[in-house]
Amino acid sequence: MKLNNSDLLNLSLEQIASAIGDPTEPVFTLLYQRHPELAAFSREDTSWQHYMIQEILQNLMEMAENPDTALAIIRDMTLHHQMIGLEADTFKGMYRTLHDVVVQHLSGPHREDMTALWEDSVQRICRSVDSAF
Numbered sequence: 001m002k003l004n005n006s007d008l009l010n011l012s013l014e015q016i017a018s019a020i021g022d023p024t025e026p027v028f029t030l031l032y033q034r035h036p037e038l039a040a041f042s043r044e045d046t047s048w049q050h051y052m053i054q055e056i057l058q059n060l061m062e063m064a065e066n067p068d069t070a071l072a073i074i075r076d077m078t079l080h081h082q083m084i085g086l087e088a089d090t091f092k093g094m095y096r097t098l099h100d101v102v103v104q105h106l107s108g109p110h111r112e113d114m115t116a117l118w119e120d121s122v123q124r125i126c127r128s129v130d131s132a133f
């Protein structure tokens, strides 16, 4: 049976939750390694990191249902974050890093479809980030 995009995304999030729990820490650990420029955002209080991952996952859920709305938000957020000193490359790096953390834990009969959805979503998001300027 083929699942639709929302079901595939939800299934992938469930699999991540049972494999590693909250992905915030592994994502940011890898992100700080890949993007040392992010050190400027590092704080002892890491609650903003959880907030950011929640916003991103919510936007990905919107993306599975209404891609045009989700991508319009991404373009807005690209500009908003640029104003607080976050370059587009770092912004895109967040999505690539999240993708890389997630896909390695996907499993079962829908693994290929979930992986394809994540890859396609991240590619479309990165193109939207580039088109925001």
Ligand code: HEM
Pocket (backbone or CB within 6 Å): 038, 041, 048, 052, 055, 056, 059, 074, 077, 080, 081, 084, 086, 090, 091, 094
């Ligand atoms: C490396 C990636 C990111 C970093 C370091 C980061 C950092 C921040 C920081 C420091 C704020 C609070 C400051 C402010 O709003 O003036 C913020 C707000 C926010 N971020 Fe991010 N962010 C990242 C990626 C994203 C992405 C990809 C999204 C996509 C949905 C997102 C969504 C939001 C939203 C919705 C807010 C609140 C905006 C508002 O105040 O109206 N962030 N981000």
